[in-house]
């Protein structure tokens with residue numbers, strides 16, 4: 001989703017407690033999916049991006065700060081929330097890459113997950129050393145933050161065998177998906193035949209008051225991609241966080257532009273499960289797009305968000321095992337054109 005300071009804010013956003021502050025116990029149901037998983041949305045952390053002290057995440061993120069009086073400073077409220085969790089079993093962040101990578105490794109092995117890992121070139125190199133070909137590298141990009149030319153980016157993609165161009169996080173800088181400054185980058189991705197993954201949707205609660213004063217919630221709207229997809233019809237695109245909560249706009253875009261895929265992008269832990277199931281996941285499935293929804297945990301400084309995310313999808317009783325297999329693996333394998 002974003003970087004360290006942003007991450008710290010987000011941490012608080014996505015903690016998983018029920019109304020009593022307890023994480024819900026889950027048991028494996030009859031159609032629990034146990035096959036291989038591709039996570040389309042993991043962020044690569046390093047010693048430089050992990051917070052210096054342990055931060056405690058309680059879920060769901062949407063009510064991490066249940067109410068707020070603007071006489072206070074939101075950043076202080078946010079920090080306090082992460083340091084004083086209200087749930088009994090929060091997820092704690094790691095403070096060192098050594099500990100973090102061990103926990104990630106444990107998650108990947110235990111849950112049989114191959115992640116698409118988004119990061120800077122230098123951090124991706126660190127992860128490649130640590131995880132080898134167990135990860136699929138994705139180069140992150142923010143037009144305002146990363147002053148990198150199209151040619152330089154293209155060289156990185158080719159030299160380091162980068163498989164995905166994303167997460168494109170321009171929304172945090174107040175840059176719309178159809179901003180003409182992105183044209184040459186989209187053209188490059190189309191020409192290189194590399195899929196792009198773009199952030200459209202919810203960030204951390206209170207983002208504009210934390211780390212992204214330029215964040216524009218309205219730019220979550222997937223209709224803003226229409227002009228882009230007319231200009232670049234061969235662009236392979238994953239809409240991260242499925243443009244949440246613009247679900248009807250997402251549906252009409254998936255209908256009219258059949259090349260669009262979406263990833264769940266952590267929204268499963270951002271909101272209470274009942275809301276996510278009923279108004280988002282079930283709606284996308286009911287509209288007929290079960291072959292274009294991809295699993296995405298949005299794991300960052302809290303490794304166990306991966307496990308939690310898988311659990312939430314597996315607990316969706318309206319999904320068949322076949323539909324879960326599509327979400328967890330088949331759709332991403334097709335989107336990425338993985339060799340069988």
Ligand SMILES: [Zn+2]
Nearest residue numbers: 001167199240
């Ligand atoms: Zn994101």
